Amino acid sequence: MSRVNGSQSRRISEARNRGFRGGRIAPHRAMIGMPVSWTLLIDLVVLPSIFVVIMLLLLAPLMSGWRVFFEFIREPLGLPGVVASRVFEVGPYAVAIPYFTAPSAWPSMLHLQIGWLMTAVMASGSLYLRGRLLPVAYLFRFLAGLQFSAQLWFTFGSPPFAYDLPTYLNGLLVCGVVILVLSPFLVAFTFHIFDFLLWQKLMMGALVLSHLSVFLPLQAAVHAFVIYRASVLALPLLFFAFGVLLDMFVYVALYGWGMSWRSRGVLDAVDRRPPTILPRFPVNRLRPTPTPISTRVITPSSPPFARFARAGVNFIRELMAGERRRA
Amino acid sequence: MTTLIALANIGLSMTVTVLAIYTVRHYFFTLNRIFGRHRQPFVDIIQAEWPSLSVFVPAHNESKVIRDSLDALLTCDYPEGRLTIVPIDDRSVDDTRQILQEYAESYPGRIQPFLRDGGIPGKAAALAEAMERHPDEIFLIFDADYIPGIRLLKQLVAPFFDPEVGAVMGRVVPLNVGTSLLTRLLDLERAGGYQVDQQARMNLRLVPQYGGTVGGVRRIALENVGGWNLDALAEDTDLTVRLVLAGWEIVYQNRSECYEEVPESWESRIRQIKRWATGHNQALRRYVTALILNRGRLPAWKVIDGVLLLGVFAVPLLLLLGWTCTMILFYTGYRPAWGVITVLAISSFNTVGNFAAFFEVAAANRLDGSRERIRMLPFLFLSFLVSTFAVGRAALSRASWMKGRPVEWQKTERHRSTRPVRGEPTGGA
Numbered sequence: 219m220s221r222v223n224g225s226q227s228r229r230i231s232e233a234r235n236r237g238f239r240g241g242r243i244a245p246h247r248a249m250i251g252m253p254v255s256w257t258l259l260i261d262l263v264v265l266p267s268i269f270v271v272i273m274l275l276l277l278a279p280l281m282s283g284w285r286v287f288f289e290f291i292r293e294p295l296g297l298p299g300v301v302a303s304r305v306f307e308v309g310p311y312a313v314a315i316p317y318f319t320a321p322s323a324w325p326s327m328l329h330l331q332i333g334w335l336m337t338a339v340m341a342s343g344s345l346y347l348r349g350r351l352l353p354v355a356y357l358f359r360f361l362a363g364l365q366f367s368a369q370l371w372f373t374f375g376s377p378p379f380a381y382d383l384p385t386y387l388n389g390l391l392v393c394g395v396v397i398l399v400l401s402p403f404l405v406a407f408t409f410h411i412f413d414f415l416l417w418q419k420l421m422m423g424a425l426v427l428s429h430l431s432v433f434l435p436l437q438a439a440v441h442a443f444v445i446y447r448a449s450v451l452a453l454p455l456l457f458f459a460f461g462v463l464l465d466m467f468v469y470v471a472l473y474g475w476g477m478s479w480r481s482r483g484v485l486d487a488v489d490r491r492p493p494t495i496l497p498r499f500p501v502n503r504l505r506p507t508p509t510p511i512s513t514r515v516i517t518p519s520s521p522p523f524a525r526f527a528r529a530g531v532n533f534i535r536e537l538m539a540g541e542r543r544r545a
Numbered sequence: 546m547t548t549l550i551a552l553a554n555i556g557l558s559m560t561v562t563v564l565a566i567y568t569v570r571h572y573f574f575t576l577n578r579i580f581g582r583h584r585q586p587f588v589d590i591i592q593a594e595w596p597s598l599s600v601f602v603p604a605h606n607e608s609k610v611i612r613d614s615l616d617a618l619l620t621c622d623y624p625e626g627r628l629t630i631v632p633i634d635d636r637s638v639d640d641t642r643q644i645l646q647e648y649a650e651s652y653p654g655r656i657q658p659f660l661r662d663g664g665i666p667g668k669a670a671a672l673a674e675a676m677e678r679h680p681d682e683i684f685l686i687f688d689a690d691y692i693p694g695i696r697l698l699k700q701l702v703a704p705f706f707d708p709e710v711g712a713v714m715g716r717v718v719p720l721n722v723g724t725s726l727l728t729r730l731l732d733l734e735r736a737g738g739y740q741v742d743q744q745a746r747m748n749l750r751l752v753p754q755y756g757g758t759v760g761g762v763r764r765i766a767l768e769n770v771g772g773w774n775l776d777a778l779a780e781d782t783d784l785t786v787r788l789v790l791a792g793w794e795i796v797y798q799n800r801s802e803c804y805e806e807v808p809e810s811w812e813s814r815i816r817q818i819k820r821w822a823t824g825h826n827q828a829l830r831r832y833v834t835a836l837i838l839n840r841g842r843l844p845a846w847k848v849i850d851g852v853l854l855l856g857v858f859a860v861p862l863l864l865l866l867g868w869t870c871t872m873i874l875f876y877t878g879y880r881p882a883w884g885v886i887t888v889l890a891i892s893s894f895n896t897v898g899n900f901a902a903f904f905e906v907a908a909a910n911r912l913d914g915s916r917e918r919i920r921m922l923p924f925l926f927l928s929f930l931v932s933t934f935a936v937g938r939a940a941l942s943r944a945s946w947m948k949g950r951p952v953e954w955q956k957t958e959r960h961r962s963t964r965p966v967r968g969e970p971t972g973g974a
Contacts, residue, residue: 249583249585251580348812352931470922471922474919478920485914
């Protein structure tokens with residue numbers, strides 16, 4: 219221990235972790251943690267900054283790529299209008315984000331009837347999902363609840379709706395671009411801080427960015443197609459359930475996979491997981507031995523009396539032992 | 546319409562503020578658990594003048610699991626003369642009572658069952674009555690399905706060598722992990738709750754929660770705060786807050802793991818979490834004012850953590866409010882005044898805020914060495930969804946906020962098959 223502040227010296231700390239033949243004793247999962255070192259600065263500032271700079275540099279060509287994709291997919295999807303761009307500015311930085319200009323209609327009676335039918339099917343169908351499928355039932359109820367709110371609004375409301383397809387798509391893609399640019403910092407803060415190898419950290423950042431780069435225009439195209447065909451009646455459900463929330467789950471899925479990678483670092487020294495199959499009392503542990511019958515006969519069963527008797531006997535024994543010692 | 550939009554704005558701002566606080570808390574706790582210095586007081590002590598100890602095992606129709614629990618307790622390395630195991634049978638209608646009598650005959654003096662046929666039902670009342678009959682200094686409590694390790698009793702008693710410690714809590718680890726999707730998800734959640742949440746609270750000297758099982762309490766501390774609250778729906782949370790208000794320390798021992806059965810069916814899980822939510826909200830109603838007024842002159846961070854701990858099951862109500870307000874603003878076409886900044890804020894909050902719980906769970910499992918299990922992370926959404934609905938319904942129930950609900954035994958369904966009687970092969974792993 220250090221004489222100055224009572225903290226363990228490095229050598230003592232290392233010696234404590236040395237086991238048989240100099241092997242390293244891995245800490246128990248309850249006690250394991252990670253040291254704070256200067257490399258965290260690289261993980262939290264340098265790496266994400268590099269990714270952000272690369273992303274900003276690639277943003278203009280990426281938007282061109284999105285525009286090409288939108289123009290390519292517009293006709294097969296049957297979307298009228300053109301692919302336009304709107305400039306999104308943050309400070310000195312500006313980027314032109316492409317979007318479809320297809321119109322979106324106020325729902326017709328047929329749209330509303332189909333909507334009510336689908337909502338009813340989802341809500342009533344969820345009542346029949348039980349057992350293992352119960353969480354799916356809750357998901358259906360959640361979606362049915364969202365759609366119900368849209369049904370109410372468009373049944374009793376009157377046009378125009380506050381959003382049209384182009385505005386909505388532009389908003390969705392602006393949010394997507396913001397997430398795309400900020401995600402390296404989220405990756406750094408939640409993934410780079412662990413003891414992964416450098417190539418794994420770079421790989422995770424690249425995976426997230428490339429996946430989102432492909433996913434976002436596809437998501438926008440699907441939303442455009444559904445809203446154009448099903449009217450703005452579908453817009454609230456898509457916005458609340460399959461918009462930014464879905465983008466976040468793309469990251470959750472990739473993150474879950476990345477966190478399962480072997481790192482050969484401190485946290486990966488040994489497999490420290492708690493046992494998975496422990497159906498009952500472990501067989502490698504001795505069972506208790508019942509008190510022999512002969513002893514049970516002379517052991518009083520009444521707890522207070524038993525204690526009193528034992529205490530009395532012990533007291534007399536100690537007295538006698540004391541006498542013997544004195545003698 | 547303008548008034549409605551203004552109200553919705555206020556409601557949404559309130560919700561986002563509270564959620565942002567919980568988000569910051571999630572990140573802060575996780576980073577503390579990963580990089581912080583861990584407090585695990587006296588966990589290494591194996592030789593000491595151990596205090597007299599009563600281990601209570603409350604049981605209500607637990608014939609499927611009670612034998613394993615008692616066998617495990619009997620083989621713990623706590624000095625035999627200082628240990629009394631007290632299985633409490635409260636009106637069981639299955640074979641629990643016969644099993645306890647059989648064990649009492651086989652281990653006279655060591656196992657002293659307490660058989661209840663009357664009085665107030667419920668765990669708190671059963672524990673209060675059992676405590677009166679056992680004058681020991683320390684009480685540990687295990688649910689009937691728990692299988693403590695050999696050193697566990699000493700590990701849990703050791704923190705009581707500090708006279709300021711009023712209660713101790715160990716870590717609960719699910720043993721039936723591989724049974725279904727639900728058990729896997731609960732395993733992930735439990736790891737997050739104990740490995741990160743509880744340990745970070747311990748490290749930061751906040752309010753680790755005494756969880757009612759795999760834990761214990763000092764007799765003097767319990768008497769000091771007025772004993773068990775017989776009408777508490779969650780006697781553990783109730784006791785935690787009262788101990789904190791009275792200035793007692795609560796210790797969480799992350800090293801002291803004990804295995805339990807988690808619910809294997811969603812229906813059972815919903816019942817369990819609704820029960821927790823109702824009890825928690827009852828404690829919130831009872832103690833939040835006392836905590837905020839800070840009559841115990843607690844440090845501010847402890848008060849804040851206590852309030853956040855109590856409020857955790859009221860969050861779904863707030864979420865409901867937030868969703869309603871968001872929908873009002875969305876349908877009315879309300880445009881936020883701050884343009885780009887609002888877009889940035891919403892995008893950031895949607896990703897960073899929603900991700901906080903996933904980060905905590907993934908970090909906990911990485912620390913546990915359960916790498917492959919983290920791949921289940923996206924499925925946690927299903928568990929969160931079910932829990933939010935269930936907790937929301939519980940939070941809206943009368944029992945959460947009003948007085949007068951009778952306390953009764955609320956049992957989690959057991960899935961273990963009945964163990965063969967002594968001498969027959971057990972087939973354990």
